[in-house]
Amino acid sequence: MSKEFTIEQLSNYNTKKELFVAIRGYVYDVTGFLEDHPGGDEVLMDVAGQEATEAYDDAGHSEDADKTLDKFLIGRLNAPAGAGAGKTRNKGTVEVEIYTLKRW
């Protein structure tokens, strides 16, 4: 889990053959999960190659889903300066960094 991706690099993996998403600052290769996702492949394609924290959280995933996510972990998102890096939120007892990459 040593690879770092910029948001630009991440955006190259936006097809059914190579589908990466970033959630809470980590990058996941969910290519093999497209067929198996209980929420369907379309929602995953919608966020393919993108920062998907909000979509993931809004869907109200269970802890089981978080564990599933762990299996696909391949790296970290190297958020560009000024992209909201350093914002934190509480998830249980663990404070995790999230990157919001909205640009106004």
Ligand code: HEM
């Ligand atoms: C990228 C990694 C993702 C993983 C590993 C994942 C995993 C899962 C799992 C395990 C479930 C079963 C219910 C649960 O345990 O919560 C689920 C359901 C669901 N997921 Fe995801 N999910 C991912 C991304 C997304 C995204 C980006 C969306 C977009 C909105 C989404 C929407 C949904 C919906 C709507 C359901 C409910 C399906 C139903 O009950 O009919 N998921 N997901």
